[in-house]
Amino acid sequence: MSEIWKNPLAPWRGDAEPQEAPSEAYSDPGEVWRAKRQSHTKLYKVGRLRYYHKWRGHGAKTWTRTRYWPTRRRVLDIRGEYNPKILRREKTIVDKRPIWWLLSFIAIAVAPFLAPKDLQSTLISAGTVFLIYAAINLCWTLILGTAGIFSLATMAVVGAAAYGAASMSVFYGWPWWTLPFVGGGIGFVFGVVIALPATRLDGFYYALLTLGLNELCRVYVVQSRTFGSATGGVYGADSFIPTGASQRVELIIGYFASFALMLSALALFRFVNGKRLGRILRMAPEKREAFAQAVGIDYRTARIQVFIISSVGLGVIGGFYASYFHGASPSLFSFDSVLLGLAMLVIGGLGKAEGAVLGTFIVIVIDKVFLQLGPIRLILVGAIMLGVVLLLKNGLFGIKHQFRDWRDKKKSENRSTRAEKGGEMLPEEATEAGDKDLIYAQRFDKMQRDYLKGVVSEKLVEEHARNPLGQHSEPLERLLLYFRRQPQVDKYAIAVIEPFKAYRIVALSGHRGVAPRVVEEKTYPSEREAYHGVFLRRVQDLLES
Amino acid sequence: MDLGFVIVSAVTLACIYGTLAIGISITWSSLGLINMAYGLTFATAGYGAWLVGDQLQAIDAISDTTWIVGPIVILAGILTGAACGVVICAVTFIPIHDKPNFTVRGLIASLAVSLIGTQVLLQVFGPRAKSLPPLFGDWELPIGNVVITADKGGAMISSIVLLALALRWMKSSRRGLEIRAMMMNPHAASLVGIGVRRTGFYVMALTGALAGLASVLLSQTYYISPFSGLTPLIKGLSVALLGGLGSVNGAIVAAVILGTNEALTSALLGGQYALITQFLLIIIVLLFRPRGIAGILDKAREA
Known part of the structure; x- marks a missing residue:
């Protein structure tokens, strides 16, 4: 601060007081405040x-x-x-999720009309596959996430329903609108059969068993003569796409029918996961079933119900699949399609509708749109899957949560490494303190002492020795004001032993009836020197604190 | 149908699948990892053996002497399998074994590795199937009216011998003791100073070597292709499931049961029903004993 002291009383006393006076240079008290306010941890x-x-x-x-x-x-x-x-x-x-859903629905509805002309057929059929697989994955998410049954037989249910529906249409000539119902029926039967062991088996035994069931279906279909071991599947089923239409119209009808299928799968997800069944199962996560059972939740029945409902949904999708593709092929059961489906779920995040749809989108874009990449596509999908599993706790939609957890961990680590204490309260002390004002009082006191320590100098002591009472320079005045404001306990005072001859420094007890204690034996010959002696003691105490 | 032939082939298959199942079982019980990349190890080991066999065929001096070529090719398969197991361990076990939700993530990570590895094999070696040179010479052993051919007899003997060696190693050596300690109680094992990661590498190398052995032996009957690992994986998993994950003895019993089942089904109903009866059998057994034949509920590893 400047070396000129401006008299604050000058405007009221007119010319009686000097406007300003030379003063010692001293630092700004605001600096301590600003340094204190600055965080030591790096801020993002x-x-x-x-x-x-x-x-x-x-x-x-x-x-x-x-x-x-x-x-x-x-x-x-x-x-x-x-x-x-x-x-x-x-x-x-x-x-804000409903807004994002609505925006993506609009994007899906508009997308086929915005696709570039030369790529239109590729993109629209890829989009159709995306929508069908998104519907499948939504049902699968219900099984894996909501019901917590680690089933890998999803594609087996879809494939069985597709085969059943396609053969009904091919061999008995049933019309296309019956196929989803046929598929649903087959899905129900399959669901009940597959659900039986799920009541008894643990997660991984069940996963491996269902993987085996999938393989069983594939081997059966490949070897069976009725299901076209020679022709590579059952083909010729009735379709909802009118026969006479142009290719573009066919594609667009298929696209929007699949869109409707995905919307109904979403509705199913919403009505199972967001309502009673979903809430029951959220009460009974894995390894805490005993608790749920103790409070009267029948989680087994709920799981089986969700499993069967999703299997019916998968069956309906299978019927739709047969109707859209005019039949079914053994590739439905292949290990790769199970793997790709699992990759879709894992990339997006298990147990979330948005995760299932986004994961499906990513994998389908890589698999069906970048056809020119060749077999590297699958390696790319595998690499993404591996990266997601190794780095993320729960897929892409778990990033937000994982980041917040990590940040909170770092925050508490930083908080716990802070151990400086200088009259301030440590965090754990502060939570214990009854009067929270004390925390702030002590913090302010610490800052003030930090500042005043920097102010003390030889010149200041000299100035005080010259003139203990009366008008002082600003830094000395700040110092003295601080000393005067201290509480009574152990405050220094001057005891008169003999007026005008001998003075002694004592410390007040701060309690009524308890005499002050003598601090030192030394006696001062004059009041002035005694004042200065008290000042020196206080400065020493300040510097030592 | 010749019952003797069926029995011989079923016993051979049981030996080979038992080898695979023991590998899967050990991995699960010691590391808590369901190694879905086991099929990839199987296929890679086959290719490793094929590469070495191909090189040996080019050398005229020894190309016809089976007793030199055979062991070298088998050894090459075992070593490739072990190396592949170590790589899989480094990718799927080491980074996430102490992270939350490891069992599911490990399963999915090994599936991803399997997806990538299979495609790489397809890129490098092409889709055409390869076959190994005959490893056990050309002899026949008639027992009564059953004829044991060279490939089957050799497969049976070598799998039993090598498996017995591996189990003996696990029983008698220091490393084997560590692995068995991990199988009993991984937390306690790490508390008494058995390195989880190091043991992970040993276990994966051992199980990879078992897969390599099975691969070489099975390639006598089937061909080596990038996707040839899937069926053995499924079979091995079924045997391990039926026997109870984590139990070596259970896996042996289950292998015998499933081999017999396969032989009987093929003889009585026809080969295409083998998988169906097999899964029905597994489901029935698991409904009564949810942790397999040997697994007792309390002693099995918690996921």
Whole structure:
């Protein structure tokens, strides 16, 4: 700070007081404050806080919440709150997922019309495959995530339903609209049969068993003469695509039918996972079944129910598959298709609808769109799958959660490494303190002492020796004000032994009736020197603290 | 149908699948990893043996002497299998073995490795199947009205001998003791100073070597192709499941049961029903004993 002291009283006393006086140079007390405020840990501005956009709230009119029939749910989860800083109401959209879903639905609906002309047939048929597989994976997610049954027989159910439906149509001439029902029936039967061992077996025994069942289906179909061991599948089933239409119209009809299929799979997911069954099963995660059972939850029945419902869904998809592709082929049962399906789920994140759809999208784009890459496509898919499994806890949609966990871990690590203590409270002390004002008082006191330690100098001591009382320079005045403000306990005082002859420094006890104690034997011949002696002691105590 | 022939081939297959199943069982019980890349190890070992066999065929001096070519090719298969097992361990076990949800992630990671590896094999060696030179010469051993051919007899004998050696090694050596300790209680093993990662490498090398042996032996009857590992993997898994994951004795019993089942089904119903009866059998056994023939509920490894 400047070496000129400006008299704050000058405006009121006119010319009686000097406007300014020379002063010692001293540092700005604000510096300590700023240094203190600066965080020692490295700050990353992005992602430290959960950022929510605040929408303007309503003014005078009542806020109406749109609820959709037949539930009492709201379209968006919106939280309303009053912001006392701006004196206004604000709205926060807590869960933005419906918006993203809606946007992606619009994108899916518009996509076939925006595809470039030369690639149109490739892209639309890839899109159709994406939508069908997304529907399959949504049902599979129900089994793996919601029901917690590690079944790998999904493609076996789909394939069996597709084969059954296709042969009904080929051998008995059933029309296309019956095929999903046939598939659903087959899916139900398959679901019941496969679910039987699931009641008894542990996760991995069951996974390996279902993998074997899948292989069994493949071998059976490849060897069976009725299911076309010679022709490579059953073909010639009735289709919902009209025969006379142009190729483009055929593709677009297939695309939108598959879109409808995916939407109904999503609805199934929503109604199973988001309602009673899903909630029951969320109560009974793996290894905590005993607790769920103890509070009266019949998790076994719930799991089997979810499994059978999803199997029926898979069967319907199988029937649709047979109808769309005019038949079924053994490639449905191949180990690679199980692997690719699992890759889709794992990449997106197990147990989440958005994960199933995004994973399917990524894998299908690599597998069906980048055809020119050749066999490297599968290696690429495998590499992505491996990377996701090795690095991420729960797929791409688990990144957010994993990052937050990691950040919280780092935060608490940093907090626990902080061990400096200088009159301040440590975090664990601070939580114990009853009067929280003490925390701030001590912190302020520490900052003030830090500052005053830097202010003490030879010149200042000299100045005080010259003139213990009266007007001082600003730094000395700050120092003295601090000393005066200290509490009574152990505060230095001057005891008069003999007026104008002998003075002695004592320390007050701070308690009524308890005499001050004598600090030193030395006596001072004058009041002035005694004042200075007290000052020196206090400065020494300050520097030692 | 010649029952003797069926029995001989079933016993041969039981020996080979038993070898695979023991590998799967040991991996699961000591590392807690379901090694779905076992089929890849199988196929890779076959290719390794084929490469060495191909080189040996080019050398005129020894190309006809089976007693030199055979052991070298078998050894090449075993070594390739062990190397492949170590690589799989380094990729799927080491990075995530202490992370949450390891069992599912390990399973999926090994599936991914299998997907990548199979495609790489396809790229390098092409889709055409390869066959190994005859390893056990050309002899026949008639026992009553059953004739044991060279490839089957050799496969039986060498698998039993090598398996017995491997089990003997596990019983008597220091490393084997570590592996068995890991199988009993992995946490306690790591507490008393048995390195989890190091033992992981030993286990995977051993099981990889077993897969390599099975691969070379099976290639006498079938061909080597990038996808040839799938059926043995499924068979090995079924045997291991039936025997109870983690039990060597259970795997041997299960291999005998499934071999007999396969032989009987082929003789009575026809070969295409073998898988169906096999899975029915497994499902029935598992419904009564959920952890397989030998696995007792409490003693089996918790996932």
